Amino acid sequence: MGRLRQKGKTGAAKAYVTRTSAIKKLQCSLADFRRLCILKGIFPREPRSRKRANKGSSAPTSFYYAKDIAYLAHEPVLKKLREHKAFAKKLSRALGRGEWSDAKNLEDNKPVYRLDHIIKERYPTFIDAVRDIDDALSMVFLFASLPSNARLPPSLIENCSRLAAEWQLYVMHNKSLRKTFLSIKGIYYQAEIMDQTVTWLVPYQFTQSIPADVDVRVMLTFLELYQTLLGFVYFKLYTDSGLIYPPPLDVKKDEGGAGVGAFSLQSMSHPVAPAAPKTKAVEIDGRKVSGKDVRQAIKSLTGESEINGGDVDMQNAESNPMEVDEEFVPQQSTSDPQSTASLTTLKALAALPQSLTTSLFSPYSFYLSRETSRPIFEFIVRSFGGRVGWPSSSGSGSPYDESDDSITHVIIDRPLVERTDETLEERERRSRRKYIQPQWVVDCINAGKILLEEPYAQGKNLPPHLSPFGEYEGAYDPAVGLAGQAAEESESEEEDVVIPDAEEEDVGQLAEKSALQAAATSNDATSLRAAELAAEVAGVDYGTFEKEVRKSRKKSKAAPADGAEDGEQDMNKMMMSNKQKKLYERMKYSEKKKASERATLEGKKQQLQKQKRREAKTG
């Protein structure tokens, strides 16, 4: 006879613990448990069967892995939290008794926990850490913009703004910014660090107030972790690019509102070789070149050729195998250090487009008008190699003033006002510079090339600003919709014009029309040919005939041509198992939803265009 199995000793009942029992086991408060979970990155799990995990009860509870909780049990931070609890008791006792010196002593020896080990544990490699700093950056940028109050000490805000500035400095220094998106929520930036895309959101420069339904303690705990994480990540990033971390802060400049400019990047006099270079990267004039960069470069090359015009499909077909090749070339080079010959060619290939995209603005000097946000555009322009100046009202530290002759672009966000009291010099200067709205800068970056300034000129109605991150596959694309729709529209317009003419023509054409319809529906070359001949006999020129064909094709397409096939498909659905049927329904549902979304957008677009055209006609 085998061993007797007791209920609840194995399986889900053992692997999961509820939150209450976890707290009981750790002997800490719920707040401490929450803090630990946030810091250690422990989150609840969903057992396959809630009943089995909770001793037959199906009450709504959150479950944690029993092992996670067991690890938490000897967490140094937990020990510190317990010590802190004891400390708090002692302190309150000392204060209550009026033992001030004791209280001061206690306060001096207050237990403080460090999060280094947690950072190392959660992010064993640097890449892991870089991959996960999105949220950290967003939080730090948010808190850098918050006003300090009793809950948010000024030192915290200061540290956050410092971290934010250091990140911007690094991104600008390494030119790793890739995309920017001006959204209604804030500004999304996307940078590429160590082959990882890092996206962060920065609020617009307004004072935010923390709403009442937000638990600040949770946010502060996260912020605690994020500050430490970012500190270590910056240290590594800075030292790897030969800079001293932390960059020294010029207090005087900072007080003048210089922002990022208050920090000065100092390169190490004797760069320390990294102890263990984890990512073998190719270097081009001090910058790392990754496979992704190369791919992007190639893509931009092909993109250019697309613009030049030429069969796009062919180009793409060629570029695909190339991509595959590129994938493995750097690997080969790392494994075999002697094959540097191939590397130089790669370098030569990569150098050209790289410099094109990341130093997009290097030939230009910008001047920010005072109503534009300096931190935003200083960061963007400098990340792409441009020079930027601003009036002193936007802060100190501008490298040049408005009268500088090197300024090529003025970023201005004001309606156009006719100015009469302009001096000759001013007018001349104005004619030399280009006055563009801020969106131009962002759209240039996202397009990867310098766009025409004309549509973005001061006072013009801006073209729509699209997300550079793209949407899901098959989603409505406003840019494509424009071109395709336009052609079709013009066609239908023509039809509208043509139809009355056709009606005027004699009845003999009716027969021809019916033949044509038959030809179109059958999609048969011979019958089409016959119809064409008939049309010729009837005296219809080829152009109108073509149009007719297209029209009747469209009509026939609209009619349910494949109704029979659909019926068969429907019947075949009977033979699906229940599971498959449900899956199918789900997929169909989402597909239909996407399609309807797309259809509504397209419909709206059409309506708008029609309205516009009507307005153009009347006005």
Next chain:
Amino acid sequence: MVPDLKPKSKKRKQADDDEEPEPATFRAPVETLEMLSDDEGGEDAASDDGQVDEFPEIDAASDSEDEDVVEGSEPDEEDNEGTDEEDFEEEDSDDSMDRDIFPKPKTIISDITGHPKRVYPEIEPDYDSDSSTEDAPNRVGDVPMHWYDDLPHVGYDMDGKKVLRPARGDELDKFLQTVEDPSAWTSAFDKTAQMDKPLSAEELDIIRRLYGNEVPDAGYDPYEPMTEWFTGKGKEEVMPLSAAPEPKRRWVPSKWEKQKVMKIVRAIRQGRIIPSKLKTTSKKEFYAIWSEPSTSHAPPLPAPKPRLPTNAESYNPPEEYLPTEAERAEWEALDPEDRERDYLPKKHSALRLVPAYDRFIKERFNRQLDLYLAPRIQRVKLNIDPSTLIPKLPSPQSLKPFPNYKSLKFTHSSRARCISVSPDGAWVISGDEGGVVSLWEVNVGREVKRWKFEGKIGALEWCPRTDLSYFVVGIEEALHFVVPPNLSPSVLLLTQNLLAPATLPPAPETPSPVKWVTPPTSSWSSDTAILTVHLPQSSGLPKQITWHRRGDYMATVSGGGTQGGVWMHQITRRHSQAPFKKIRGAVQLVLFHPLKPHFFVATQQYVRIYNLSEQKLLKTLTPGIKWISSMDVHPSGDHLIVGGYDRKLCWFDLELSDKPYKILRYHTRAIRSLAFHPTYPLFASSSDDGAIQVFHSRVYNDLMTDPLIVPLKILRGHTVKEGLGVLQVKWCARQPWLVSGGADGTVGLWCS
């Protein structure tokens, strides 16, 4: 009147202090002494206390509470005065001699009398002088003045005459007075006089001082220099207080202190006590944390990244992304957690016009809640085309022939409950609930003959024998054997010989409750049954009649009766028997196996297979249907389909398992009838949704190949009446044609 004693005594003391100078002042005019002392109480109260009490009344809007306090205190005061008078008398007599605090009288020689007389100094009417000289016409005392509210007078004067209430104007007069009279704002309401009296300069000064938070008495100096009694030059104490010698501990160093200090010193030397650390800076030091190799521990899964923004989130989106009014209203009506998007697209013409996003912090916070509170599941994302999920089946076009259109229609007046097709496939009999049985031709639909029975027709079945021709009609508690008209004489003779033989077979030993009755030869006609089997009493309507393939045995299932209502009839021996003594569950259907001596019995939820020759249960099939409605066996005998009222159709491979090989659910209503085609690989199902579904069902002899089931065609044409659709379907034996009877009374023939 005597609320408590303590305040009284205290007051009294005060009053004593107050009135101490008085005796001195009034002692001189001895003759008026008595009167004075008499008056004094009242006067005193009127002046002194009146003054104090009337302060609150300066404010016109003083509330009643103040009044109460005043009223409450007044009796007290009066009492006071009463007692004071007595005290005063006594003090007068004995204290006057030795007190020198009183102003000293001067002794001068009177001009008139020539005798020396004592002249006291003039009394200054200051703070501690008495105010007895002031005249107060109303001598009513300190009574609450509201006692006089309803009276024309407000009190009495010294002579006991009424003091009439002064004329008081209305509010307008009062207002005008305040405007006209320049001293109106410095006057206050005098309660005893019941009129406004201007305040004196002293009173105004007191008020000013009170407002200025100063001492009310003008003469009081709060910064008087201190009188030094015991300190200061020349007043030091020179003599010691005690004569005890000075103790030794005053000048010998303490041993215990030394021990304690040494203890600390030793601890410091040994390093047990560490001097407090330098306060570490709060700034954390960062170092190359990733320079040493990481542990082998697998890193936790990274949190999913938030979704990247789409075009709709742009500050300047294309116009088609902007919500219409309806969309906006819909979005706003939804709960925030139900919304697909947490923002409404908005277009701003310039970047400078973009406002702060008010939900920024909330969204950050929600993201963090997700990070630490939401369970994470790793899902495999299916990236397949949903159409690949639909099984690839041969096209119905390649599986022809099968019925796909309705070729003719035969109409009954009531529900065509049951139909049967003759074994040669040329004739159809259909029975309805009105008791009418019609015989009609398959090819043209012409009705050849009609029989009328009493009550509903429960079941109809044509005898499968081809050498003779008759059919059985089941009505309430009886089975009628009917011979169709227009038979060839040989067949007719053979049929008659079988059903009504000249010599009846011997009756069975055990008497059966089922009676076989043949009407006399003379009464035979084509309108009546040639043979009638009377089922036992209260057995109800036969639901089903099914034939053994040889045509000798026939099984019927009735709704009621014992033994499950199943009876097995042998035609040649004219004998009926109940195969089951007792059976669990209500029998729905029975079927003969086409090849083997097996018998299928469908109860409500199970199908049992019995071996008739060995008389034992072979198998119980569990289709998982709540209520079985129909069942048919494949002509090969290896497959069984079972349909249920819960819309399910189960295909059983009898050699495989007692669980269904395939469960199909495609009808929207209960399945009513199922039928396999005897020769073609077809089967059909009919349902209450009014549709007939035709399937191709190819069964392979190879045991390894699964049967192929292909849905071919949905035949629609019957209308649903009272929730009932197509009640029965039957196949024509030699053609891929289908006959269906519906609740709408029509019997349709579906041809290929």
